[in-house]
Amino acid sequence: MTTTTLPAAACEQTPQSSAQALRQNLARNLRKLVRNPLSVAGLVVIGALLLLAAFAPWIATHDPLAQDLANTLKAPDAAHWFGTDEYGRDIFSRLVYGSRITLYIISLVTVIVGPVGLAIGVISGYFGGWVDTVFMRITDIFISFPGLVLALAFVAALGPGLDHAVIAIALTAWPPIARLARAETLSLRKADYIVAVQLQGASATRILLRHVAPMCLSSVVVRLTMNMAGIILTAAGLGFLGLGAQPPVPEWGAMISAGRRYMLECWWLVAMPGAAIMFASLAFNLFGDGMRDVLDPRSE
Amino acid sequence: MSILFPSGRSARRLTGFGHRLGIVAVTLLGLLAMTFFIGRVMPLDPVLSIVGSDADQSTYDQVFHQLGLDQPLYMQFAYYLRDLLHGDLGRALLSGNAVTADIARVFPATIELATIAILFGTCVGVPLGVFAATRKGRLGDQVVRVISLCGYSVPVFWFGMMGLIIFYAWLGWAGGAGRVDLAYDGLVQSRTGLLLIDAALAGEWEVFQSAIRHITLPACILGLHSMAYIARMTRSFMLNQLNQEYIITARVKGLSEFEVVWRHAFRNILVQLLTIVALAYGSLLEGAVLIETVFAWPGFGSYLTSSLLLGDMNAVMGCVLLIGIIFVTLNLVADALYQVFDPRTR
Numbered sequence: 075m076t077t078t079t080l081p082a083a084a085c086e087q088t089p090q091s092s093a094q095a096l097r098q099n100l101a102r103n104l105r106k107l108v109r110n111p112l113s114v115a116g117l118v119v120i121g122a123l124l125l126l127a128a129f130a131p132w133i134a135t136h137d138p139l140a141q142d143l144a145n146t147l148k149a150p151d152a153a154h155w156f157g158t159d160e161y162g163r164d165i166f167s168r169l170v171y172g173s174r175i176t177l178y179i180i181s182l183v184t185v186i187v188g189p190v191g192l193a194i195g196v197i198s199g200y201f202g203g204w205v206d207t208v209f210m211r212i213t214d215i216f217i218s219f220p221g222l223v224l225a226l227a228f229v230a231a232l233g234p235g236l237d238h239a240v241i242a243i244a245l246t247a248w249p250p251i252a253r254l255a256r257a258e259t260l261s262l263r264k265a266d267y268i269v270a271v272q273l274q275g276a277s278a279t280r281i282l283l284r285h286v287a288p289m290c291l292s293s294v295v296v297r298l299t300m301n302m303a304g305i306i307l308t309a310a311g312l313g314f315l316g317l318g319a320q321p322p323v324p325e326w327g328a329m330i331s332a333g334r335r336y337m338l339e340c341w342w343l344v345a346m347p348g349a350a351i352m353f354a355s356l357a358f359n360l361f362g363d364g365m366r367d368v369l370d371p372r373s374e
Numbered sequence: 375m376s377i378l379f380p381s382g383r384s385a386r387r388l389t390g391f392g393h394r395l396g397i398v399a400v401t402l403l404g405l406l407a408m409t410f411f412i413g414r415v416m417p418l419d420p421v422l423s424i425v426g427s428d429a430d431q432s433t434y435d436q437v438f439h440q441l442g443l444d445q446p447l448y449m450q451f452a453y454y455l456r457d458l459l460h461g462d463l464g465r466a467l468l469s470g471n472a473v474t475a476d477i478a479r480v481f482p483a484t485i486e487l488a489t490i491a492i493l494f495g496t497c498v499g500v501p502l503g504v505f506a507a508t509r510k511g512r513l514g515d516q517v518v519r520v521i522s523l524c525g526y527s528v529p530v531f532w533f534g535m536m537g538l539i540i541f542y543a544w545l546g547w548a549g550g551a552g553r554v555d556l557a558y559d560g561l562v563q564s565r566t567g568l569l570l571i572d573a574a575l576a577g578e579w580e581v582f583q584s585a586i587r588h589i590t591l592p593a594c595i596l597g598l599h600s601m602a603y604i605a606r607m608t609r610s611f612m613l614n615q616l617n618q619e620y621i622i623t624a625r626v627k628g629l630s631e632f633e634v635v636w637r638h639a640f641r642n643i644l645v646q647l648l649t650i651v652a653l654a655y656g657s658l659l660e661g662a663v664l665i666e667t668v669f670a671w672p673g674f675g676s677y678l679t680s681s682l683l684l685g686d687m688n689a690v691m692g693c694v695l696l697i698g699i700i701f702v703t704l705n706l707v708a709d710a711l712y713q714v715f716d717p718r719t720r
Contacts, residue, residue, distance in 0.1 A: 112520065214397065215404035218702045219694070220660035223678075227694045230682050231412045303527055310529050311664055315679055330532055334668075337535055338543045345539075348532030356527035363523060 106368045113364020119357035127173045136164035138171040138324045147340050157342040159333060165342065168324035169350050175236070175325045176354060179309045180302050183244045188298050191248040195255025196287050200263055200278070210256070213249045221246040221304065222311050229317040236325070239318040243308050247301055254297050258290040292369045300362035303355040310351045326351050391713065398706055405698040409691045410454050414447070463695070464688035466681065473692040476677065482567025483553060484666070484673035488658045490593035495600030496651055502601070503608025508635055510613060518605060525602025530595060530661045534668035537591050549588035551670035558584050592669045596661050600654040607650045611643040645715045649708035656704040659697050 089095035107113055126133060135155070142162030150157040156165040198209040216224070221243075228242035262268060263286075271281055312318035313327025321328060326347040333343025421437050438444060442453050457464070463473035499522075506518035541548040549555060553569050558581045562572045570589070573582040615621065616639055624634045659674070666675030674693065681689035 211400050211404065214401045215408060218401055218405060218698050220657055222660045222663065223694055223697050226682065227412050230690055307529055314531050337539060341539050344532065344535045348529060351529045351532060352527055356523060359523045359527050
């Protein structure tokens with residue numbers, strides 16, 4: 075990275091292949107991203123979260139589910155860094171294992187919502203007409219509820235539980251993605267290169283998969299990243315209301331909910347898991363914000 | 375074109391609005407279908423919750439028939455719509471009252487909380503946004519960016535609890551849970567349902583003070599998210615204006631920075647800002663569900679969550695439907711504001 079003082083264009087040759095162009099583009103964006111300290115901070119926290127989740131058994135100091143009734147509600151000290159809860163379980167270890175649940179929820183929701191939203195948006199935008207009308211009215215209905223309230227209603231119908239919470243959050247999270255992909259597609263639909271492949275006789279499926287969807291990908295990815303922050307909060311909110319992961323699973327929102335009874339005397343019961351939620355959510359927000367600056371030329 | 379045909383212009387605006395109303399009608403119908411559907415897939419048996427688990431088969435069948443559950447699904451939906459048009463959302467199991475009556479009783483408390491929250495959000499968010507825009511890319515801008523991203527990222531229920539621990543338990547500045555201190559509870563006759571106004575009307579200033587002490591903390595925490603949203607939107611609106619040529623003209627004329635920013639640029643974002651505030655007001659309801667649970671605030675959110683935990687589906691669906699309707703209405707209002715006040719949309 076000794077060449078960073080040179081203008082970016084000067085240190086790159088004209089790309090010879092599309093793969094090389096992609097690589098150069100990626101490297102250029104990465105350099106831009108790294109220049110923003112806030113998004114780097116976000117990235118670092120996300121990385122730390124991934125490490126915590128991957129190496130939880132080695133990082134945690136205690137068994138997250140082991141009760142120790144001689145040491146209940148202990149304030150933070152050398153043995154229990156973040157204190158213990160009402161069953162004497164080590165809060166630090168529970169937080170470490172809880173990161174797995176948070177990441178599980180985020181990734182599952184994103185894996186469901188990304189492709190579904192992209193598909194609906196791209197199809198709706200490309201074909202227009204009644205297809206568009208039907209899809210967009212459905213999107214309108216889902217968007218007319220605040221995410222948490224709709225998720226609440228779904229979980230109420232499905233019954234509480236981690237997987238139901240994931241389904242409920244996914245059901246509420248796809249509409250913004252679909253809208254975004256549709257808007258992108260609308261701006262591409264009449265582009266010359268699309269007309270060119272149409273004239274070559276490419277099928278609609280081929281055009282959508284190979285020529286439209288890839289162009290929408292970058293803004294969809296940014297949106298998904300920023301959505302992850304919201305997913306963390308909604309999942310924590312559901313956990314707090316007792317509708318998400320059920321005890322004794324160390325889900326962060328559920329931990330806050332359990333600690334609520336003792337919060338005025340034992341602040342660490344709610345302070346620690348809440349701080350974990352906030353840092354995780356803030357990290358995704360910062361990173362997503364930085365990515366948007368890099369990938370979306372329209373934002374200032 | 376539009377100068378040549380003024381009448382055609384307003385006609386076009388009307389059809390545009392009519393079209394919009396049509397969309398809203400479809401959305402509302404979809405909303406109803408969704409709440410109906412969610413209510414029907416519930417694992418709970420609505421008949422059992424009325425007759426009790428030890429009723430005999432004939433009573434069960436009778437109620438089953440009365441509720442129209444033996445009819446096909448589309449007929450049930452039609453009945454649901456019919457009841458709804460009569461303002462009937464069914465009975466709440468918890469209180470035995472009509473859901474509409476329950477909601478009417480608890481809703482003013484939420485309105486009071488949300489209004490103070492949006493006031494806080496606007497009064498803090500707008501200056502922050504303007505400040506950030508005038509210092510684009512510099513330290514002040516970055517600080518505001520972090521503040522507003524924090525506002526987005528904080529779990530509102532957690533912040534509420536931390537607020538209670540710090541400002542109530544440790545410092546004793548704020549009142550605790552509920553709308554007033556227990557000693558004053560029920561002292562003021564309810565006229566509007568808004569406790570602050572009721573207390574002021576009755577001249578009960580001690581109650582008023584207590585109510586202020588109780589509402590400030592939850593309202594500020596609830597308003598955090600709107601503050602973040604409003605600050606970010608204000609910043610981007612202002613940046614848009616500050617890049618325009620009339621601003622350069624104003625600067626060349628030698629106007630002070632204050633006049634350029636507040637008298638020229640800011641005046642032009644007022645309409646956009648108004649629509650944003652309207653939308654933010656709607657999304658406060660989401661936070662209210664959580665914050666009311668934390669602060670034992672006897673409003674709409676507490677009602678929703680307590681009904682939810684009891685499996686009281688009539689009440690839950692009534693609340694969800696109401697939130698949806700408020701959302702759609704606020705969107706429509708924001709749209710209309712834009713159409714009416716912004717000369718460029720004419």
